[in-house]
Amino acid sequence: MDRITAAQVFVQVVERGSMAAAADALDMSRATVTRYMAQMEAWSGARLLHRTTRRQSLTPAGEHALARCRQLLEIADDVALSPADDADPVRGLLRVACAQSLAQAVLMPVLAGFLRAHPAVAIDLRIDSRAVHLVEDGVDLAIRITNDLDPNIVARRLGACESVVCASPAYLAAHGTPQQVQELAHHHCLAYSYFGRSLWTFTDGQGRPDSVPVAGKLSANESQVLLEATRQGIGISLQPVYAVAADLASGVLQRLLPDWRPPVLGIHGLYVTRRQMSPALRALLDALAAGLQATAPRAPRRQAPAARS
Structure with a gap:
């Protein structure tokens, strides 16, 4: 973790009275401020703040850490960065x-x-x-x-x-081509395993929503694996257009249910x-x-x- 940023976070928490106020002042998430404060206490080897539901106050270790953090920030502010006039600041x-x-x-x-x-x-x-x-x-x-x-x-x-729903010609020849989204429930659909049993959602040409629970013989936590499984004819998958554009153009995969659109x-x-x-x-x-x-x-x-x- 960046110690200068951690010092800035600690000083703001003390000066503004809470981690939420410090997060707003620094334009950080509250979770990020919490992690920086936890790391500050880990570096110090002691609790830095007494916290109650109404107020917070510095511990003796916190008072010492606050003084050192302010010194660190003053030194950091005094450091002059002098790149050449023609240097690219994007570096x-x-x-x-x-x-x-x-x-x-x-x-x-x-x-x-x-x-x-x-x-x-x-x-x-x-x-x-x-x-x-x-x-x-x-x-x-x-x-x-x-x-x-x-x-x-x-x-x-x-x-x-x-995204688009797609499958290989071999899979469709063996199992048929779904014409309605609800037919996907009866096909081998390749699911992203982080989500367990997947629910695929769609919108039709009139903006009406529909959804269908899908499952199949294979799930994986890596989209590239699911794409290759689709090419191999193992099942139907829901793929980003950027990942399958070449396969759709060459005929390696076929797009299904073009009148129904997955969420963007x-x-x-x-x-x-x-x-x-x-x-x-x-x-x-x-x-x-x-x-x-x-x-x-x-x-x-x-x-x-x-x-x-």
Whole structure:
């Protein structure tokens, strides 16, 4: 953990009277402030604050830590950073966490252009399907596809992720092609195992919702595995358009139920705070937002039948 940021958090908690007020002042999530305070007490080896339901007060160890933290922040403020006048302020190492399929299919073209534009930046891309803890894992930016963000997390919407239901020709030849969403309940559907028995939801052309519980012979916690299983004819899966666009174009997979649309999910960038954002992180977020909105594949819209003369 960054000790200077931890010191800033502690000073704000003391000066503003609560962790909630400090979180608002620093534009951090309350969970992040709580983790920084826990780490401060771990470093100090003692409790720093007495807390009751109405007020908080410093312990003797807290008074000593507060004085040292203020000294540290004064020293940090006095440090003059003097890059050359022509130096690019967008520099440094960025640690970015992302799922494999999104990184390969969507992020890499954007990151390649970003790195060419900013040669003083390096990116450590951490591929993992699990949700990381930004502070504990030392991650500057986590990219997630979801419509269910924790309200305590600082996030920026970068783009949209559309999905399609698809299967291989071999699977459809053996098991038939579903014509209505409720027929999916009788097929082998490949579910994301983090969610147990999956409920797939849809909206029809008139905006009417529908949902169907699905299950099958295989589930996995990695979307790339489910995609390969779909190609192998093991079952039907719900896939991001960016992951299957090439397979649909080549005929390796066939899109099913085109009149029914799964929810569009947001692609979000998660980070600790807006106020202390580095120029490099700000530039990367801008590049991702521009790149994802311009290039993210979209599911083709069903053409309305031509009117007869």
